[in-house]
Amino acid sequence: MRKHLAGVAALCLFAVCLAACGAGSTLGALSGFTVTQSQLDAARSSYDAVVLAPAANYRALGYCATGTSATLQKPCADRAIVAKFVAIDKAVAADMNSVQAQITAGANTGVMAAWSDLQTQIAAAKAIVAQFQSAAG
Amino acid sequence: MDFAATLADAEAVISLGKLAIQVGEDAAPFVQSAVSILQGTPLTDDQRATLGMQEAALRAKLDAASEPNDAA
Numbered sequence: 001m002r003k004h005l006a007g008v009a010a011l012c013l014f015a016v017c018l019a020a021c022g023a024g025s026t027l028g029a030l031s032g033f034t035v036t037q038s039q040l041d042a043a044r045s046s047y048d049a050v051v052l053a054p055a056a057n058y059r060a061l062g063y064c065a066t067g068t069s070a071t072l073q074k075p076c077a078d079r080a081i082v083a084k085f086v087a088i089d090k091a092v093a094a095d096m097n098s099v100q101a102q103i104t105a106g107a108n109t110g111v112m113a114a115w116s117d118l119q120t121q122i123a124a125a126k127a128i129v130a131q132f133q134s135a136a137g
Numbered sequence: 138m139d140f141a142a143t144l145a146d147a148e149a150v151i152s153l154g155k156l157a158i159q160v161g162e163d164a165a166p167f168v169q170s171a172v173s174i175l176q177g178t179p180l181t182d183d184q185r186a187t188l189g190m191q192e193a194a195l196r197a198k199l200d201a202a203s204e205p206n207d208a209a
Contacts, residue, residue: 041185042174048192049167056163056198086200093196 033112055085088125
């Protein structure tokens with residue numbers, strides 16, 4: 001139980017972190033936009049902890065047999081949900097690589113659009129997790 | 138049909154899924170790095186490279202074509 005509560009606390013912490021990153025991007029847009037390596041690292045770590053790791057663990061349950069659902073005896077992963085995670089993760093990875101490439105090159109010209117895209121994709125990925133969790137009530 | 142039993146069973150199955158999607162030791166290094174950054178300590182290049190490898194492993198696990206325990 002303590003471990004579970006710690007997990008919930010960590011999720012809350014990352015929600016705050018991601019919200020802060022979003023606020024930072026808005027302020028940045030108003031006054032010469034730059035993205036630091038630490039901003040990207042924080043966004044990446046948060047995403048990996050809150051979305052990618054849980055999604056990978058869900059996939060590790062193994063797919064449900066075609067035409068069947070998870071049961072107590074045989075918990076399994078829904079193909080449609082896994083497909084959503086895979087698709088959104090590819091988009092997030094592409095945006096992260098784009099932002100990283102611009103930071104590495106010291107080119108901040110196009111970083112605002114890439115950072116904005118990344119924030120949007122991460123929000124979409126979090127929404128999938130939230131949808132799953134709210135269904136679990 | 139015993140609706141109460143069916144409902145209880147469905148709730149238990151959903152809880153299993155919820156557990157699978159929330160819990161994971163795999164998340165620990167990412168939690169640690171994020172907390173470190175929030176506390177003002179940036180990642181070193183080595184730390185970033187290590188996290189990148191751990192991230193790639195998770196991505197491969199998520200996108201696995203099939204696993205031994207996958208049902209047909």
